[in-house]
Amino acid sequence: MTSRPTIFAVLLFISLAIFAWGCWRRFSLLTIGQREDRFDNPGQRVLEMLKYAFAQKRVLAKPFGINHFVIFWTFLILLVANSEFILNGLFPSIKLIKLPFELYVPLVFMIDMASILALGAVVIAYVRRIVAPPFPEARTAEAFVILTLIGMLMVAYFFLNASELATIMYRSNSDPASFLATAGKMMPVSALIAGLLPQAQLGSIHGAAWWLHALALLTFICYLPNSKHMHILTAIPNCFFRRLEKPNTVPREEFKAGNTFGVDRVDHFTWKDLLDSFSCTECGRCQNACPASLTKKPLNPRGIIHDIKVNLLKNGPGLKNGQQPVKALIGEEGEEHCCDEAIWACTTCGACMEACPVFIEQMPKIIQMRRHFVETEARFPEELLNLFENMEGRSNPWGIAPSERTKWSATLDVKPFDSDTTEYLFYVGCAGSFDARNKHVTVAMTQLLDKAGVSWGILGKEEKCCGDSVRRLGNEYLFDKMARENVALFKERGVKKVIVQCPHCFTTFKNDYRQFGLELEVIHHSELLRNLVQDGRLVLDKTTAEFGSVVFHDSCYLGRHNDVYDAPREVIAAATGAAPAEMERNRNNAFCCGAGGGRMWMEEHGGERINLARVKEALEQKPETICVSCPYCMTMFEDGLKDVKSEGVRVRDLAEVMAEAVLR
Structure with missing residues (x-):
């Protein structure tokens, strides 16, 4: 014994x-x-x-x-x-x-x-x-x-x-x-x-x-x-050691001689990034939430973190001793490194980070690897070349002349923003200014603002793109330039409060621009409309049945990245008299439309199209109207409905739904 x-x-x-x-x-x-x-x-x-x-x-x-x-x-x-x-x-x-x-x-x-x-x-x-x-x-x-x-x-x-x-x-x-x-x-x-x-x-x-x-x-x-x-x-x-605030942005870069840009070696990550790689439980939750992975793209968030760990174990001992890495972190194909195609497949929707039980930050790592491709190697999908040139030259994705920004308001009485007499800057955004479909949303929003007696104005031809897409795509140099120009303009014009109708503009002004010393009160139009109804400034005599049964889609950058879930639903409920139907994946578990992270401007190769997967999920609720709160989502859903030939279903922004109830 x-x-x-x-x-x-x-x-x-x-x-x-x-x-x-x-x-x-x-x-x-x-x-x-x-x-x-x-x-x-x-x-x-x-x-x-x-x-x-x-x-x-x-x-x-x-x-x-x-x-x-x-x-x-x-x-x-x-x-x-x-x-x-x-x-x-x-x-x-x-x-x-x-x-x-x-x-x-x-x-x-x-x-x-x-x-x-x-x-x-x-x-x-x-x-x-x-x-x-x-x-x-x-x-x-x-x-x-x-x-x-x-x-x-x-x-x-x-x-x-x-x-x-x-x-x-x-x-x-x-x-x-x-x-x-x-x-x-x-x-x-x-x-x-x-x-x-x-x-x-x-x-x-x-x-x-x-x-x-x-x-x-x-x-x-x-x-x-x-x-x-x-x-x-x-x-x-x-x-x-988790990030106490939402991991919805990435650090700035300093553009000085001798600096490296982006990440192509594990020692260019932070110590917390490396700790993430050892903390992965390989539970698969990120993989099962990722829209790219679920639609058979090469991206697997769990695999990205695993590859970083494998590379760290391979190169780390030598790097500690000042040696060069013996195995590449990123490459075109192969195992045990992060492949190019996977890195570009990310929609930056944040579903992986929301699902991770130990708070691994996959998205910021992917963006930093994109930075290396763009800023160091000038190696990126060819369709992005036009985007970058258009953004740099004319500050909008389509390269349309800045003088065209106010054409949507040609028949409206729209005043320029004046900090002495105007409370809110209505930042229209590129889609709201140039995209034919989203111009209707802009007009509906301005009519609601006037109806509620809100003091607002626009920058007109001076308005520039916020730079969201170029930052998520890794072109930090261009984003830095655009952000500094916008910060200078906002400070010069005395802008303190901003209304936006695009969640990408919302998160960029609210979160990214803080890194540039600009503190703004940024409100998404869903929040503002909800507040105006609650304050009695928008009066609905009776709700409308015009839109029939409504299902709502959560924007990733409004919901997961900024925790705005209730306001859009309350607006729809106020306008229609009933809470919207919910898709199987909703709120913090919502499925991306496929346009975030700059994917709006890129071709989608391989597997099922992400927007089609989401459209099919919406159609399971048999809606007459799919309601969105983002211009990117609007485009992706309308394209998806055309592809599945579902002619009886319409896509509407919640501002359009509210305008129908208030202004009819």
Whole structure:
């Protein structure tokens, strides 16, 4: 029955040395990353860590999350049992049974129940990996190894305790039924197994169970920092170091001689970016939320993070010593690096970041790799050349003369913005100024503003593009120029409050321009219209049935990136008398229309078109009207409806719906 403390001590020392070396080998690689301050607001960070790492809020948001929650918390509880096991292995006289009775009984009961819950959760996870994996590539040997080790720990624990209980029972000549009933109140599962064990084999069973537990535990210790399950060590700190605000923008670049632009090597990422790569749990949630991945494009957000980790492990040791990388981070094709086509497939919708339970920031990394392509190599899809030239030359995607910006207002009484007499700048935007379909939205919005008595004006020919698309596409040099020009113009004109009807303009002015020292009160037209109705400045005598049944599509840049979900729905409900129907994927789980991240200006090759996938989802609700709150979404839905030849369904911006109810 001896635990052979000397042998165990040697094995434990070897295991801990391997564990320490594995942790050092990986964690030391974070030092090659660029500096980034993630230590601000420590109190808030601790609360966020408790909410998301320990309470597992995002994990539980998905149906199977409860299984991981059980494994996580039983793992923490069983740290007590495993610590006792290690101490007992080194010093056999140390046993939990020596604790005060009042503490011992609830502790062993909790450990016994935690062990059976953990075993059940492992079996469920094992079956799921075989029968219905969370993503196609989830059936890996690594995943099955770690589940097997956890299962072995639980089985060994039960037989170890059961054999000890049975030994005590037989040595004390107790009545088996009475003894097991009493023991069952403390260790229900172990007591149940104890009654099944043969008396003659108890010594052998105890010895085998002890060493099975020891070997499984020591193997787990060795394996942990050298596998994808290192996330057990990094996920909690990754939640602590999460970006406290929405990760809806990217850092500025300094355009100085000698600087590098974008990222083409892992040491050009920040240390937090590299920590992200070690924190990926490979749960597949990002992959299952990504519109590019779901429509069979080469982009896989999980794969991007995995490739960064693989590249870091390959190049990191040499980079620490000042050597050049031996393997490229990005390339045209192949495995273990981020391929060009995947990087350009991203719509920057943020679905991957919203789904990630440990707050990995995939989108900013992709944009920084795009920056390298655009600014360093001038290697990008050829259709973007015209876009960049048009933006630089005429500050709009189509290259239309700036003098044409006000043609939409030719028959309207529209006043220029004057900070002395005008409260709001109505920033019309490129689509609202130049796109034939979206001009109707602009006109409807101006009529509503006048009806409500809002003080507003426009910049007219002086208005320039906000630069959203060029920034998401990686042309930071051009965006920097456009942003500085707009900031100077807004400050010169005394602009403090801005109304926008495009979520891309909304997020750019509200979030990106803060990096350029401009603080604005930016309000999306959905929020403004909702407020005007609530304040009684827009009066609806009766709602209209003109638009029939309405289904609403969430814009990624209004919803996920800026948490504006209720305002558009409240506007539609006020205008139509009923809440809009919801698509299966809505609010923070909404599916992208396919136009974000500059994809509006690019061809879509391979797989199903993203806008078609979303249009088909909308048509499942059998709507007469699809309501949107974004000019890009308007274009993508109208194109999609033409492709599926659904002539009975119309696409309307919510401003048009409200105008019909108020102005008819």
